[in-house]
Amino acid sequence: MAKEETRQSAKETLRLFLLDSLFQQERYFTKAELTEKLEVSIPTLDRDIRRLRDDFNAPLEYNSEKGGYHYSSKLFRLPSVFVPEQEMPAYSMVLKLFEQFQNTPLYTPLLNICESFESPIKTDAIGSGQVDFRSTHLEEKPWFETRIVMGKRSVASVDETNWDIILKALQNNQVLEFDYENVRTSKKGYSRKIEPWQLIYDSEQWYLRGYAEDQNNPNVKNIRNFVVPRMKNLKLLPQHFKLPEEKIWRLDEYNVGSFGALASDKIEEYKFIFQGTALYFAEADFAPNKKVEPYKGEHAHKDGAVLVSFTSNQPLGILRSFFAYGEDIIPLAPQAFVAEWTDTVKKMAKSLGL
Incomplete structure (x- = not known):
C-alpha cells in the first residue's frame, strides 16, 4: 500500500471513531453538524455513514422528526482496532x-x-x-x-489457581513451596522450594525455572526447571529474594541456537552427520555459526551426507529436534551428548525386545 493510501486509510479510521463517539451521546446530529465536526464534505460523510452501516452493522438511523442521525442501540461500539x-x-x-x-x-x-x-x-x-x-x-x-491450516498440538493443562500463585511469586520475587512429582523416579510427590525466575513455554509444555533447594541438602541451591503441571499444593512463603545477574537467569537472552527456550550455562561444539531426509533440515538456520560441508569421515553414511557443526547451549532442544530424524542424523560431538543419545537408542531397542 502506498504511503498516501495509508494516510487516507488512517484518516478514514479516525473519522469512524469520531462518528462512533458522537453517536454514543443522547442526541441527534445533523449532516451540517457532522461535516463541521469532522471537517469533511457531504459526499465524504455519506461514505463514512455507509461504511458504518454496511461494513460494521452499526445501528445508525436517521430520524426525520429530529432531523439527525443517532444509534438506535446504545450497546453498539466499534472495535478498538480494525x-x-x-x-x-x-x-x-x-x-x-x-x-x-x-x-x-x-x-x-x-x-x-x-x-x-x-x-x-x-x-x-x-x-x-x-x-x-x-x-x-x-x-x-x-x-x-x-x-490455510495450523497444525494442532496439545498443550499441557495448567491449574488456574496454581497459575495465579506462580505469577504472583514472579511479580514479587517471592519464594514458592510445592509438592513435585518426578516421573523419572516415581509418582510420589516431594516437598520443594524455589526462587522462581521465569515461567517458560517450550515444546507444548510450561516450566518454572529458578534456584531450588537440593532435595537432599536444604543448604544447597541448584538451577532447576520444574514442569508446572506436576507442581501441586503451591504456597507462597513470606521470604523474598533478589534476582542474580542477568546472564544467570535470563538464559532466553543468552541462548546460542534456535532450539526453544530452555538452555544450559555451558556452550559446546556440536557435530552431526546429516543424510537422507535430514538433508532438508540441514538448510535451516538453527545456529548463528552453523557450518555445512560434505562428510568425508570414516563413519558409515549414505550418499550425499554432510557434516553439520555449530556451537550451542541447548542440549535438550537439540535432542528433541534431531532425534526424530532417526538414522538420518548421527551425533559425533560433544562426547557426553553422544553418550546420552546412544543410551537412549539402546533403551528403546531393549524395550522393543531387540
Whole structure:
C-alpha cells in the first residue's frame, strides 16, 4: 500500500471513531453538524455513514422528526482496532494458534485480546449488530478458513489457581513451596522450594525455572526447571529474594541456537552427520555459526551426507529436534551428548525386545 493510501486509510479510521463517539451521546446530529465536526464534505460523510452501516452493522438511523442521525442501540461500539481485509488470513491463523491453549489460563485472556479486533469482512451477526469472526456459521466461509491450516498440538493443562500463585511469586520475587512429582523416579510427590525466575513455554509444555533447594541438602541451591503441571499444593512463603545477574537467569537472552527456550550455562561444539531426509533440515538456520560441508569421515553414511557443526547451549532442544530424524542424523560431538543419545537408542531397542 502506498504511503498516501495509508494516510487516507488512517484518516478514514479516525473519522469512524469520531462518528462512533458522537453517536454514543443522547442526541441527534445533523449532516451540517457532522461535516463541521469532522471537517469533511457531504459526499465524504455519506461514505463514512455507509461504511458504518454496511461494513460494521452499526445501528445508525436517521430520524426525520429530529432531523439527525443517532444509534438506535446504545450497546453498539466499534472495535478498538480494525483488521484490514488483506491481514485477515494472518488474523485467522492467530485465532487457530490460540486454540492450543484451551486448557490453560492463557486461553481466555488471549481471546479477550482478539475481541478488541474486528474485520470489515462480513461474518455472523450477534447481539446488537456486532459481528463475530470466530463463531461464523455461514455456508460460504472466507477462503483462508480452509486453505490455510495450523497444525494442532496439545498443550499441557495448567491449574488456574496454581497459575495465579506462580505469577504472583514472579511479580514479587517471592519464594514458592510445592509438592513435585518426578516421573523419572516415581509418582510420589516431594516437598520443594524455589526462587522462581521465569515461567517458560517450550515444546507444548510450561516450566518454572529458578534456584531450588537440593532435595537432599536444604543448604544447597541448584538451577532447576520444574514442569508446572506436576507442581501441586503451591504456597507462597513470606521470604523474598533478589534476582542474580542477568546472564544467570535470563538464559532466553543468552541462548546460542534456535532450539526453544530452555538452555544450559555451558556452550559446546556440536557435530552431526546429516543424510537422507535430514538433508532438508540441514538448510535451516538453527545456529548463528552453523557450518555445512560434505562428510568425508570414516563413519558409515549414505550418499550425499554432510557434516553439520555449530556451537550451542541447548542440549535438550537439540535432542528433541534431531532425534526424530532417526538414522538420518548421527551425533559425533560433544562426547557426553553422544553418550546420552546412544543410551537412549539402546533403551528403546531393549524395550522393543531387540
